[in-house]
Amino acid sequence: MGTADQKRRVQSRACAGALYLLTKAIPVLLACCLACASLCACYDAKEIDNWAYVYAIGVDKGVADAFRFTVQIPTAKGSQSGSNDHTASGSQNTSVGTQKENFVVITVDCPTLYAGVNMVNTSVSRTLNYMHAKIVVISEELAKEGVSTVINSIRRAREIRRTMHMVVAKGEASKFIKEFSPMLEASIPKVQESMMDQEKGTGLFDEITLGCFINDLKSTKSQPSCALAALNHYTGEKTDALALKQVRESGDYYAGEAPISGGNAFEFLGTALFNGDKMVGELGADETRVMLMVKNDFQTGAITIQDPTYEDLFVTAMVMVHRSPEIKASIVDGKPVIRVRLYLEADLVSLQSDVNYETESLKPILEEAFRSYLTEKLDHTISKCQALDCDAFGFGTKAARNFPTIQSWEDYNWNTHFKEAQVTTDIEFTLRRMGTVMRTNPVKTVEEQDE
Template identity: 20%
Template sequence: MIHRSFLTVVLVLCTLSTLLTGCWDTKDINKRLMPVVMGICKEKNQDYRIILQIPSPQKKGSQYMESSSATINNAVDNIRTKSEKSIDLLHIRLFLICEKTAKEGIGDIIDYAIQANDISIKGLLAIVKGDFDDVIHHEINANPELSSYDFFSEQAGWTPETTIVRLWEAYRNIKSNTQDMSIPILTKGTDTLYQFKGSAIMGGDKMVGEISSDEVLIYNVFQERYTGGTIEVAEDSSVRIKKATIKHALNWTESGPQIKSRIRLKVEILENKNEETEGQITKKLKEIIEKRAQKLITDLKSDKADVLAIGQLFRKRMNDEQIRDWKKIWFEDLDYEISAEITILNSIYVKSPNKIKKQDQ
């Protein structure tokens, strides 16, 4: 015989199960707008101008919504107010900041994005050089929202000659005493959506200089993000870097910090029209890499911006006061030495018309 108490428990559980089913606070996808790009630029009156790029299957392109206000949050709320659908910021993949604002400081922008509950901290950052509206509204194909992100995707258009910075990395670097960051610079493309123009040197939250595309190679090697690329050694010869690593030897003397870095490159020769020897190519490539590295560090010391995060390497050797003064004092006094070690893996793919003729004969 079934006890009455047992029946009561079963009835209660059944009642609760009906209450728990369903998602009462969900919104139909047709009632939501999901921006993938947010453009941010300060106007002359210091108001933030916000532009949201939203995929629009009906238009086979993108829809743009914008507003201006004294704060980013209020500008976004203004866009939400005039929108006929709910705006979901969780899908924003790319934040484009105009150059003028980057030079004034992006600390407020990063703080807003990190503190917002509906923005992914994995979003990417880029600085726009030139006409901000032209770059934001520029479209090449029917899916510009995908192209925007693909330029920074390691599985798509990203190359080791460009930098890549996410929101959480920018927040960490701005708050750090021993490292800065480099943010890619974009302009309007001609046959492509964007064109990379090197990277910005960020001192704290302000843009204080620029790194050329050639010097970005050194930056990515220091960041251990270099996955291979092609370098022109001379007018008629080029090599492909298959692997790049870096090792550091640190020392702290009475005069200050010292570092000796050795960049090791494993390369394949792609073109060698002048039929130079492997030794000649190795020597030229070594000179190119060391010259770029020396120039980059000299410029960074002048700008007092440690985008290579050398301070992080010395962090365990410094006291609290030295850590606080790293960018102001010790980085500028840094004694550095950089050398490159080149290994040519093979020359199977050497393109030499003269050699081909000899073989045919």
């Protein structure tokens, strides 16, 4: 009897043990094993030092293939002293690399960007990654032939972000990328970000992201535009006295013409205008500013005009947008009628003459001079864009409000009617502050004092 009980107890203990194993221990063990597997990182994990992060992409017309892509990659070695430039040739002369300081520039001829990535990966130990690319530069030559194939070839990839900046460079994009290096900064991305941020303080170029450019490329309401850049070969610098007589206002310069020497070899100045995917023209400094004012993208910028009293002297004001522009577009007898009203204010920052514009009687003269200068620039820029069939101002976005449906809007075909648009402009300009000087007294010469 006792033995049978003992046997039953042993059996029940064994059953309980087996049950415990099946219900608790084995699942916990399995869960632990699965958890261990997940500790090995993601399925497709790659360490940061497996990647070569591209900062800038340049696209030119290809020689050995359809396009010539240029990529700028940091070397991750840190800044190196001294010059250590070297060039390496790839197979069939289609791939060229240049190392300058702390970044390397690789150029490859290929049909698409990703074909190029694979080709470059055959000679680089790290895999190219565009996740941190900040700028795409297209050469002017290619832009004039059409950018849709390039844009279509790069936009689909997940690594390409719509927040990248879109730039057209005069000359070769590959050369521009090679020169697009920091002067005052140690970090390449920092200089690129800072460069594009300059638009906010100057309004001298149209800072457009790739996403906005793509939107405009497909738009039924406007035409694309983007920042224009160039390498400055210092040809604009005047050294002889004769040249000084040919006074040119700062707002009249186009990309690559600024009379600068020293500093970075590149400059961002003006706007590239497109009709569809083809570049058809460019805007200069002040033309870009008035365009940005209409688009409500202008923040502030120093505008210089001739002194209304003395033609050989100049006045500079830091112009700001007082409130958003008023744009009204209507369709009258099938033709667009657009009314633009800008509200600007300014602080006087430079006055060469001793005319007392700070007084209530003379201040309107200066305000009127600025107002008429900007109105003239605006009218001229609108006419220029109309002649080029390029609604870079986005007037179509306002005109679309007159149409009830997309069909009626698309049937109207805004981009073909823009050139017929009757545009009237009006600028409200107020000089708010006069800087640190509230009154300009004349310079006293000995003769004047004697009188």
